[in-house]
Amino acid sequence: MTAMTTTAAPAGPAPAGHVGPLAALRQTMTLAWRSLVQIKHNPWELLDLSIQPIMFLLLFTYVFGGAISGSTGDYLQFALPGLLVQNALFYTLSTAIGLNTDITKGVFDRLRSLPIARTAPLSGRIIADTVKQVWAFALLVGFGMVLGFRVETSVFGLLGALALLVVVALAMSWMSVLIGLKASSPEKVQMIAFSTMMPLTFTSSALVPSRTFPEWLRAWSDINPVTHLADAIRGLLIGGEVATASMVSLLWAAGFAVVFAPLAIRAFRVRV
Amino acid sequence: MQHAIRAEGLVKRYGETRALDGIDLVVPQGRLLGVLGPNGAGKTTAVRILATLLRPDEGRATVGGFDVVRQAHQVRSLVGLTGQYAAVDEMLTGVENLVMIGRLLGMSRADSRRRAAELLERFALSDAGGRAAKTYSGGMRRRLDLAASLVGRPQVLFLDEPTTGLDPRSRTELWSVVRGLMADGVSVLLTTQYLEEADQLADDIVVFDHGRVIASGTSDELKATTGAQVLEVRPLAPADLDLVSQVVADVIGEAPDLTGGRATVSVHDPAAVPAVVRRLDDLGVVATELALRKSSLDEVFLALTGHRAEEEPVTGGEAAEKEEVPA
Numbered sequence: 001m002t003a004m005t006t007t008a009a010p011a012g013p014a015p016a017g018h019v020g021p022l023a024a025l026r027q028t029m030t031l032a033w034r035s036l037v038q039i040k041h042n043p044w045e046l047l048d049l050s051i052q053p054i055m056f057l058l059l060f061t062y063v064f065g066g067a068i069s070g071s072t073g074d075y076l077q078f079a080l081p082g083l084l085v086q087n088a089l090f091y092t093l094s095t096a097i098g099l100n101t102d103i104t105k106g107v108f109d110r111l112r113s114l115p116i117a118r119t120a121p122l123s124g125r126i127i128a129d130t131v132k133q134v135w136a137f138a139l140l141v142g143f144g145m146v147l148g149f150r151v152e153t154s155v156f157g158l159l160g161a162l163a164l165l166v167v168v169a170l171a172m173s174w175m176s177v178l179i180g181l182k183a184s185s186p187e188k189v190q191m192i193a194f195s196t197m198m199p200l201t202f203t204s205s206a207l208v209p210s211r212t213f214p215e216w217l218r219a220w221s222d223i224n225p226v227t228h229l230a231d232a233i234r235g236l237l238i239g240g241e242v243a244t245a246s247m248v249s250l251l252w253a254a255g256f257a258v259v260f261a262p263l264a265i266r267a268f269r270v271r272v
Numbered sequence: 273m274q275h276a277i278r279a280e281g282l283v284k285r286y287g288e289t290r291a292l293d294g295i296d297l298v299v300p301q302g303r304l305l306g307v308l309g310p311n312g313a314g315k316t317t318a319v320r321i322l323a324t325l326l327r328p329d330e331g332r333a334t335v336g337g338f339d340v341v342r343q344a345h346q347v348r349s350l351v352g353l354t355g356q357y358a359a360v361d362e363m364l365t366g367v368e369n370l371v372m373i374g375r376l377l378g379m380s381r382a383d384s385r386r387r388a389a390e391l392l393e394r395f396a397l398s399d400a401g402g403r404a405a406k407t408y409s410g411g412m413r414r415r416l417d418l419a420a421s422l423v424g425r426p427q428v429l430f431l432d433e434p435t436t437g438l439d440p441r442s443r444t445e446l447w448s449v450v451r452g453l454m455a456d457g458v459s460v461l462l463t464t465q466y467l468e469e470a471d472q473l474a475d476d477i478v479v480f481d482h483g484r485v486i487a488s489g490t491s492d493e494l495k496a497t498t499g500a501q502v503l504e505v506r507p508l509a510p511a512d513l514d515l516v517s518q519v520v521a522d523v524i525g526e527a528p529d530l531t532g533g534r535a536t537v538s539v540h541d542p543a544a545v546p547a548v549v550r551r552l553d554d555l556g557v558v559a560t561e562l563a564l565r566k567s568s569l570d571e572v573f574l575a576l577t578g579h580r581a582e583e584e585p586v587t588g589g590e591a592a593e594k595e596e597v598p599a
Contacts, residue, residue: 017345023378030375038363106359110420113323115349116376 024117031111031124035098036131053087053140060207061147068208073148080144081161081234082206085226087136088165089201092172093193095129099180100189103271122268126173133169137162152238161236164246168229171253174260181267206230225252274337276301276428276459277322281331284317284483291317293483294331299428299476304450304460306474308467308573313480315463316356319432322461323353335428352426354418356433362406366397366416369405373423384423391419395449411442418449429453431462435469447472467573481577495566502571503545505552506534506561516559519551534561538571 019027060083065075102108102121111121141149141158151158183189201207203217204226210218221227228248235242277299284292292314299305307315320326322333324344332339338346360369367388374384392401395415400408405416414434421429431450435443450473454460464470470477471491478488487494503524507516516535520528523544528537539545545564552559567575 017343019345026378027376030372034361034364034368034372037368038361105362106355107361109325109355110353110359111376112325113348113351113353114373114376114424115345120376 019115019117024120027116027120028123028127031120032127032131035125035128053083053136054143056086057083057140057144057147064208076144076147076149077152077238078209078234079207080140080149081237082201082204082230084137084140084161084165085206085230085233086197086201087140088133088169089172089226090193090197091129091133091136092169092176093179093189093197094132094176095125095173096176096180096183096189096193097186098125098129099177100183100186103181104185108271122177126170126177129173130166130170133166134162137165150238153236157236157239161233164229164232164236164249168249168253171257174257174264178260178264178267181264181271200224200226204230225249228252274301275299275334276303277305277333277335277461279318279322279331279333282318282321282328282333283330284314284321284326285329290483292321292328295480295483295485297478297485297488299459299461301459302454302457303475304454304462304473306470306477307461307463307480308465308470308477309463309480310465310577314483315480316432317483318480319353319430319461319463323351323430324348325353349424350427352421352424352429354414354421354429354431354434356436360405360413360416360420363404365404366392366401366408366419369416369420370423373420377424387423391422395419411438411445414438414442414446415449418446422453427458429458429460431460433463433465435464435466443469479573479576487572487576492566494572497572497576501539501542502536502565502567503528503539503548504534504536504561504563504565505548505559508558508560512557515555515557516552519555519557520548523547523551538567539564 057080060079061072061076065072065079069075069078099108099122102111108121112118141151145151179189179192183192204210204221204224206226206229210221210227213221225248228245229252231240232242232245232249234240235245275298277297279295279297282292282295283290295314295318297305297307297318307318309315317326321328322335322340324340324347327341332341334340335347336350338350340347361372364372367385370388370391371381371384374387375381379387388401389398392398395418397412397415397419400412405413408416418431418434434450435446438446447469450460450462454473462469462473474491476488476490477494478485479494480486487497489497503520505516505520505528507513510533513530513533513535517528517530520535520537524537524539526537528535530536542564549562
């Protein structure tokens with residue numbers, strides 16, 4: 001350990017009392033970079049991000065596809081939009097897991113002890129998770145096309161589907177932030193994620209047409225937000241009714257944000 | 273003289289328990305204050321308040337002249353914090369961890385890299401700089417954590433039990449780093465449950481117990497507060513120990529402790545020592561060791577609190593567990 005004499009800052013100008021908007025933006029981008037560069041060192045996270053959706057895609061298409069739709073090709077056209085929805089919803093909880101890991105490991109406290117915008121750790125993480133969402137979307141659609149999926153609408157339909165998923169995921173991330181701040185460990189977050197998202201997606205029209213459901217389940221499926229979102233994405237990618245399903249999805253998203261944003265912000269204020 | 277840290281009447285309650293029950297402390301510029309106390313004494317709570325991570329329920333504190341509640345942002349730009357367990361991003365490399373902090377503090381990319389390289393070299397981490405922090409040993413993580421808290425060249429440094437859970441060699445290494453920082457003029461508040469650590473590093477010491485300051489002063493002053501010194505006598509022939517014990521008991525008026533082949537007893541009147549020597553000489557007992565020394569900080573702590581400093585490993589166990597959470 002070599003000596004160095006530059007640690008104590010000379011009595012410089014008095015430090016500023018607040019963070020300017022430009023500095024806050026730069027800090028947010030630095031923290032977003034931090035979450036994304038992690039992928040480089042943690043290939044498992046990259047695999048999580050890429051292998052899991054692809055595995056689901058292969059499994060559903062080739063194992064259940066024929067039985068559900070008569071042919072794997074038909075089923076792929078039906079199910080890929082649903083898998084996109086399932087993946088996006090599951091992925092919103094990575095915000096909770098990341099945030100919770102930072103809190104339990106003490107990284108959150110380190111960031112809070114720095115003279116940076118109070119919101120930067122949160123906004124940085126959400127931006128990074130949105131980038132990961134786009135990556136997973138591109139990957140699933142790309143791989144689906146290799147297997148024979150065709151976008152039957154247009155490139156605008158494709159971009160619309162991506163935009164709708166991102167907007168809904170952002171609204172959902174408020175709930176994710178709340179869970180991340182409140183849960184006692186990352187493992188618990190994972191459990192909460194699994195036990196809420198799994199039943200929600202499987203009781204919707206995301207992966208199977210709901211017309212074979214018993215009446216009570218169908219009644220539920222008709223109001224399940226995942227059904228509406230899956231219908232909207234399906235409409236945007238392979239044609240069909242879009243307007244109502246999208247509108248209902250956006251209303252659900254707005255409702256989510258209205259309920260969970262204040263709760264999450266309050267929990268965040270307590271922590272910050 | 274300006275104080276780097278000044279706290280008056282800090283109170284923090286958690287439900288019924290008072291984690292802090294009216295703490296006053298002062299760290300003069302360029303000095304190191306050791307906060308000594310067992311687990312649960314309120315050391316970490318005090319650090320968290322002074323580092324703006326926690327609001328006090330009562331009392332006020334300033335760091336570098338800025339109020340920790342109303343001028344938290346200014347305080348944050350002056351301080352560095354190293355916690356009980358290393359708060360580094362385990363997925364990032366050593367370099368990336370430090371560059372991230374530099375960028376957050378507004379340094380350019382090039383400056384951040386230069387500063388990171390400088391600090392890694394200083395903490396003997398240059399070779400490991402390109403590896404993810406999760407591959408680091410406990411001592412390396414702790415050094416990286418300390419490096420992270422120095423990126424912004426803080427004037428005031430909080431070290432919250434920086435050596436808890438480290439092996440003796442890493443501990444000594446960290447001590448020499450802290451001494452180097454002191455030489456640079458940084459003011460430091462260091463909490464520890466190791467008496468030796470406070471003895472080695474601290475200019476001044478405050479002793480915490482149950483959220484209160486129960487004693488303060490320099491290490492020597494604290495040792496003098498019990499008013500006692502310790503006399504140790506070891507006879508050349510172990511068989512003479514009983515005889516020595518009798519003589520000491522006669523002169524001092526208190527039976528000595530006889531562990532380790534030595535008679536050990538605390539004395540309040542230094543004149544008793546020559547009397548013991550004369551009596552032993554008369555009896556023809558040769559002593560290989562005969563010493564009058566100050567009480568150790570350990571004995572002071574026992575006298576002050578009625579229990580030893582390194583008891584109650586309750587929260588220590590938690591911290592150790594956090595250390596071991598896998599990546």
